[in-house]
Amino acid sequence: MGENADNEQNKLFGGGTSLLQIILVNFGISLTAFVALWAISVKIKNASIVDIFWGPACALPAATTWLQTESHSLRATLITTLVLIWGLRLGLYLGIRNVGHGEDFRYVRMREKAGGDGPFVMRSLTHVFVLQCCISFFVSLPVQIGQFGFSEWLLFPEGELGIIAYLGITIFVIGLLFEAVGDHQLRQFKKNPENKGKLMDRGLWSWTRHPNYFGDAAVWTGLTLVALESQWGFLTILSPLLMIHFLYNLSGKALLERSMSRRYPDYEDYRRRVSGFLPRPPAR
Template identity: 85%
Template sequence: MFQIILINFAISLLAFISLWAVSVKIRNASIVDIFWGPACALPALTTWLQMETHSLRATLLTGLVLLWGARLGLYLGIRNVGHGEDFRYVRMREKAGGDKPFVMHSLTHVFIMQCCISFFVSLPVQVGQFGTSPWLVFPDGALGFLAWLGVAIFVIGLMFEAVGDQQLRRFKADPTNKGKLMDRGLWAWTRHPNYFGDAAVWTGLTLIALESQWGVLTILSPLLMIHFLYNLSGKALLERSMSRRYPDYEDYKRRVSGFLPRPPAR
């Protein structure tokens, strides 16, 4: 198992360094965002390809995370391509002192860092493909209650991501909504249906992985994902920007849950 995981990391690192080289060429570090979903799914695929036999759990984990990664990568690609570098990376470029010093800074602080984070997050879909838990043994490799619960949570999370993104895309495409705050559909139940969806997806995948031999060792992976989504690069960063752009955002925060979905307050 450990040899396969080391090979997976080498492949991921090579992929991120190659992407970094492209970003330098086109002067756009934000292409790394498009690769986030596929990067989390890639180690599951390389694990599956290296194994001689495949359990139902291994194939399920690989299939689900490939579905999630492909959807997210395609959505971000359609949304971001042709719109220049994201403001976060523009600021990083300015703080680094311009294009030339930003080249090596982006390699270490953007691409290699995201490689390490995505690889750690993806541990459940790698480790979960090996063996059977000594505490949760099911006949003939069948899935147990934790796995089916994980599938259900995964589906809920994927639905929140996909539907929330589509609702936001349609809202922004309507010229009459220019300058308005999106507070409809799933966005009336949580201010961040896509971030909640991500958290649910990886919680579900980890529950499936817990039925594997070493799955219990991966429980920190979804917690790291949720920490980033809630406290660092996701919700916290976005809400500071939204508060500056929309005068009615404070009222929106009062009415709508910040993460876990619930009916909006009146």
């Protein structure tokens, strides 16, 4: 075990491709992808396509890390597979949902404040696409760094998953189910013409006002726990905290609820009845 750990350490700091080199390559690939996406958004005059790419963008560095390494441990393959499942599902769902709906109101407002299409071009590059590239890359650090080495202090046999990893997998599955089931329930609700103009407060939406955001938070908490059993996993603890901060305080819950309050007169009653983030049984 000691010899293998030493080999991993040499691989991280020299003697072949190091962890730092792989992370820099990953960032270059991610930045290139976002700039290409920005160019497409300028052509079609719709910055909303960046939202569709959010899930795949968080998963991309895991895939490029896996492709750059020679020995694929169980943890590396597992963490890459899990994040690809999450990212591709989210990207596919948002792609299908957003087709034909035009640009999201957030970007329409930014475009207007910038003074029109011309000034918005460069502003969208820096304030939307490059910013989301940096955020998604930081969030994805657990699925990059978690593929390297093994943490001896956790006292689990090398090459095997420990209790923390299994706890992480469980939390990941719960989060993925909340997100996928919540999205499906909302889609079915909106497909029914009788529900036009009504507020969705059934199924998981009666347990939390944001099953999709709670699901995202659980997914990345779970992935980080799996990564914690790797040699440098402790460096990634801030990643899910940043994700939760954005979901709860900035671009997710807070922004959406301001919009929902204006659109639905009964939203304040819904807020009183249903938890804002962590699920809890509906009030009787």
